[in-house]
Amino acid sequence: MTDGSMTLAPMATPEPARLRHSLFAPDKRTAARNAQEARFRFYGLVAIVIALLALVWLLFSIFSAGLPAFRQTFVEIPVTLDAAVLDKAGHGDPAEMASVTTIGYGKLIGKALAAEIEAKGIDIGAMTPKDLVGMISENAAADLRDRVLADPKLLGTTVQFTALANGRIDGYFKGRVTMESAARDNNTSPEKLMLADKLVAAGVMDMRFNPGFLVMPDASDKRPEAAGLGVAIIGSLYMMAVVLCLALPIGVAASVYLEEFAPKNRWTDLIEVNIANLAAVPSIVYGILGLSFFINFAGLPQSAPIVGGLVLTLMTLPRIIIPTRAALKAVPPSIRDAALGVGASKLQTVTHHVLPLAMPGVLTGTIIGLAQALGETAPLLLIGMVAFVRDFPGAPLSGLFDPASALPVQIYNWTQRGDPGFVERASGAIIVLLVFLIIMNTAAIILRRRYERRW
Amino acid sequence: MKDLRLERDVQTETNKIEARKVQVYYGTNHALKDVDVDILDKTVTAFIGPSGCGKSTFLRCLNRMNDTVASAKVQGAITLDGEDIYDARVDPVQLRAKIGMVFQKPNPFPKSIYDNVAYGPKIHGLTRTKAELDEVVEACLRKAALWNEVKDRLQSPGTGLSGGQQQRLCIARAIATSPEVLLMDEPCSALDPIATAQVEELIDELRSQFSVVIVTHSMQQAARVSQRTAFFHLGNLVEYGETGAIFTNPKDPRTESYITGRIG
Numbered sequence: 001m002t003d004g005s006m007t008l009a010p011m012a013t014p015e016p017a018r019l020r021h022s023l024f025a026p027d028k029r030t031a032a033r034n035a036q037e038a039r040f041r042f043y044g045l046v047a048i049v050i051a052l053l054a055l056v057w058l059l060f061s062i063f064s065a066g067l068p069a070f071r072q073t074f075v076e077i078p079v080t081l082d083a084a085v086l087d088k089a090g091h092g093d094p095a096e097m098a099s100v101t102t103i104g105y106g107k108l109i110g111k112a113l114a115a116e117i118e119a120k121g122i123d124i125g126a127m128t129p130k131d132l133v134g135m136i137s138e139n140a141a142a143d144l145r146d147r148v149l150a151d152p153k154l155l156g157t158t159v160q161f162t163a164l165a166n167g168r169i170d171g172y173f174k175g176r177v178t179m180e181s182a183a184r185d186n187n188t189s190p191e192k193l194m195l196a197d198k199l200v201a202a203g204v205m206d207m208r209f210n211p212g213f214l215v216m217p218d219a220s221d222k223r224p225e226a227a228g229l230g231v232a233i234i235g236s237l238y239m240m241a242v243v244l245c246l247a248l249p250i251g252v253a254a255s256v257y258l259e260e261f262a263p264k265n266r267w268t269d270l271i272e273v274n275i276a277n278l279a280a281v282p283s284i285v286y287g288i289l290g291l292s293f294f295i296n297f298a299g300l301p302q303s304a305p306i307v308g309g310l311v312l313t314l315m316t317l318p319r320i321i322i323p324t325r326a327a328l329k330a331v332p333p334s335i336r337d338a339a340l341g342v343g344a345s346k347l348q349t350v351t352h353h354v355l356p357l358a359m360p361g362v363l364t365g366t367i368i369g370l371a372q373a374l375g376e377t378a379p380l381l382l383i384g385m386v387a388f389v390r391d392f393p394g395a396p397l398s399g400l401f402d403p404a405s406a407l408p409v410q411i412y413n414w415t416q417r418g419d420p421g422f423v424e425r426a427s428g429a430i431i432v433l434l435v436f437l438i439i440m441n442t443a444a445i446i447l448r449r450r451y452e453r454r455w
Numbered sequence: 456m457k458d459l460r461l462e463r464d465v466q467t468e469t470n471k472i473e474a475r476k477v478q479v480y481y482g483t484n485h486a487l488k489d490v491d492v493d494i495l496d497k498t499v500t501a502f503i504g505p506s507g508c509g510k511s512t513f514l515r516c517l518n519r520m521n522d523t524v525a526s527a528k529v530q531g532a533i534t535l536d537g538e539d540i541y542d543a544r545v546d547p548v549q550l551r552a553k554i555g556m557v558f559q560k561p562n563p564f565p566k567s568i569y570d571n572v573a574y575g576p577k578i579h580g581l582t583r584t585k586a587e588l589d590e591v592v593e594a595c596l597r598k599a600a601l602w603n604e605v606k607d608r609l610q611s612p613g614t615g616l617s618g619g620q621q622q623r624l625c626i627a628r629a630i631a632t633s634p635e636v637l638l639m640d641e642p643c644s645a646l647d648p649i650a651t652a653q654v655e656e657l658i659d660e661l662r663s664q665f666s667v668v669i670v671t672h673s674m675q676q677a678a679r680v681s682q683r684t685a686f687f688h689l690g691n692l693v694e695y696g697e698t699g700a701i702f703t704n705p706k707d708p709r710t711e712s713y714i715t716g717r718i719g
């Protein structure tokens with residue numbers, strides 16, 4: 001109907017209002033709607049920028065504090081293993097040699113360092129031999145002792161020995177310790193720092209990559225330079241293995257049963273609600289459960305990866321069941337009809353068709369559940385995983401029952417220590433934890449891509 | 456197009472399936488009321504009727520696919536060769552191997568074309584060797600008029616085919632288990648006239664071995680391929696009889712107005 005006829009013959013029933021304007025000039029409503037959309041986009045952009053800035057700041061602070069942990073100052077000196085000191089009886093029997101403590105080895109190292117300094121022609125001023133020993137980590141003597149006891153044939157020879165420098169010396173090269181702070185510190189002195197500079201110039205001391213950070217066990221409060229993540233990484237790997245071996249099959253079986261086989265009634269509704277609730281239970285509650293059940297009731301050892309793994313399994317189960325059920329639900333019912341229609345049994349329908357299609361969801365859920373478990377600290381504190389463990393756990397399966405530490409607990413533990421050297425260690429450990437998490441999440445993404453939905 | 460009406464002769468008078476007083480409820484919705492039907496062996500039976508009248512529902516009763524719908528309740532008696540299929544001793548899995556089904560919406564497995572067809576024979580152990588299985592797959596795809604289009608890409612996914620090709624793939628999959636009864640729910644609704652003619656020819660061919668039940672919205676198709684026709688309306692079986700009689704001389708006024716296009 002044209003405009004003209006409208007004015008000529010007005011109708012009894014009102015015509016619906018019509019937009020009458022050029023397409024080139026937006027009307028008021030369109031302008032308002034567009035402005036609304038522009039504003040919304042702007043807010044979204046601001047939110048993204050804030051989130052990104054927070055992430056950049058976080059990564060920057062962690063990496064700037066943590067990367068130095070991967071490098072360490074070492075002193076390289078020839079040490080003469082004097083048989084008269086180390087094996088007084090002269091039998092070369094390790095059992096007898098064990099009576100020589102680290103103090104004896106410490107003296108040898110001090111002597112060797114003094115000899116090396118003299119050989120390089122460095123003036124040590126008023127420093128005593130005891131001061132010289134203080135340049136080197138207290139751990140060095142123990143390292144040397146372990147080496148000799150493991151191989152008594154070394155007695156009487158001169159070996160090239162790479163010793164960790166003392167944490168304060170190391171801190172000086174990393175900028176943590178200054179001449180002023182050293183003057184107030186009774187663990188080191190400006191003279192030692194100046195000597196360290198000279199040793200570096202002479203090539204006796206240098207800073208390099210420290211694999212020990214990843215493989216050595218934890219060390220005591222006075223020796224941050226010797227502390228490593230070895231026991232914690234093994235403990236965490238053991239626990240993840242336990243979680244994967246228990247939570248994945250149990251979680252998938254429970255989900256498949258609930259989703260495909262269980263009758264839909266009040267009981268299954270109740271179970272469903274409870275699984276959702278369990279996923280929201282604070283993790284420390286699982287720690288209390290683990291303490292009272294696995295340790296006090298079942299009598300499993302404290303600090304053991306098996307207990308940590310069981311506790312984390314309980315915590316991870318609902319977090320695997322929920323996404324798995326969602327993935328099973330998302331498989332179109334027509335696929336089930338198709339399989340049942342050609343005479344497949346219920347189980348064949350599930351295993352041949354439904355589960356493969358749900359696999360990406362199952363795997364992503366599992367990996368994200370594992371990643372959460374990997375970073376979990378609170379429940380492990382309650383079952384004693386926070387203990388100071390220097391001995392490596394044995395090989396599986398019996399090793400699962402040996403005391404061990406775990407990455408997040410080790411981080412927490414190190415932040416509690418007095419020596420500033422441990423701050424750097426803790427940040428370094430966070431980087432290791434983040435690398436593990438990134439690897440797991442990447443695996444989740446790759447698996448999801450590979451099993452991409454194909455219906 | 457071959458006019459199949461010329462060859463409309465019922466070869467047997469034995470009943471393959473007998474349904475008596477079948478009621479279906481979806482929750483409180485009484486979807487099917489008092490349906491009595493005898494489906495003859497080696498015969499094509501067409502179900503016609505307006506949308507939502509219960510054709511699919513009844514079809515799904517015949518192979519107990521309604522078991523999978525939690526809200527569905529089936530009453531009455533349905534027998535296959537005289538055996539009650541709703542008897543407690545019957546395993547619906549075995550029943551469905553005997554009564555194949557092609558669904559209203561094409562639903563190929565998200566697997567290769569080959570695996571789609573081979574799946575049924577594999578799980579029922581119908582073939583012994585790979586060569587035998589290959590033969591079955593080829594024969595079924597040929598019967599479903601799909602072979603020429605897919606013979607070069609048997610390993611590509613069945614879901615990558617067009618809608619009509621998918622439906623023919625589902626037909627091939629259903630006949631691969633050589634069922635005794637084939638239930639087809641609007642198998643041609645997504646097909647072009649040429650493929651439709653091929654499927655209709657297939658249906659007529661299958662009639663020599665199985666009985667076929669076909670739901671269709673096309674009167675012409677029902678008239679072309681079937682020997683028996685059942686007309687459903689609002690959950691009731693209004694009229695059932697020889698196809699020629701239903702189309703030329705309907706007894707019920709509702710049937711007459713439906714086939715002449717006045718209700719639907």
Ligand SMILES: Nc1ncnc2c1ncn2[C@@H]1O[C@H](COP(=O)(O)OP(=O)(O)OP(=O)(O)O)[C@@H](O)[C@H]1O
Nearest residue numbers: 481484486505506507508509510511512513524526
């Ligand atoms: N799964 C279901 N749950 C609840 N109600 C259903 C279900 N399937 C079908 N119905 C109902 O049963 C009645 C019959 O449906 P049915 O699918 O059998 O119709 P139809 O004759 O096949 O229709 P069409 O020709 O559109 O396919 C409809 O009222 C429908 O709403």
Ligand SMILES: [Mg+2]
Nearest residue numbers: 510511559640
């Ligand atoms: Mg239907």
